[in-house]
Amino acid sequence: MSHAQPQAGPQIGAAAPNFTATDANGRKVSLADYKGKTVVLEWTNDECPFVKKHYSSQNMQAxxxxxxxxxxxxLTLISSPPGEQGYADAAKANKLTADRGAAPTAVVLDPAGDVGRTFKAQVTPHMYVxxxxxxxxxxxGIDDKPSSKVEDVKGAKNFVDAALTELSEGKPVSTTTARPYGCTVKFTS
Structure with a gap:
């Protein structure tokens, strides 16, 4: 096997793969557009109990x-294809954002799963900074309590919040990876 082969998927300490997709308001969104800013990628599926835990507790919105x-x-990403759990078209995605009081910069629609596959997103919520x-x-994972129980949000170590706090203070991120947990991303076959 050649050493020139690039490693598959995103790597900590390497450039995040760029992508361009359409958001729920019909705008093109590209990771490259946000150079100079910290970006969070949150894979979601509104029917997943693990996602529901973080939204019903208001943890994700906070x-x-x-x-x-x-x-x-x-950026909240929906990689579920039509007919699968968690699929949302633009209208449903915007309704979910409003109904849940969510506040992402944009909801990115990825029904073909291209962005999800590029990032090797496995579950919802799978988080990237x-x-x-x-x-x-x-x-x-978003935190260290891999359950779907709302009460586990309290007392959990939130890795995303910790990483963002450290970055905002000019410190290195102390926990760069954690086991993702949640519902499997339902990619098209």
């Missing part, structure tokens, strides 16, 4: 509001 208020770009220079700083 994180979105806290960090977008500090000039962090928050990209530094302003485009380098991947964190990928994995």
């Amino acid at each position: 994180l979105q509001k806290k960090w977008t208020g500090k000039d962090v770009v928050w 990209v530094k302003p220079n485009g380098v991947l700083a964190y990928m994995g």
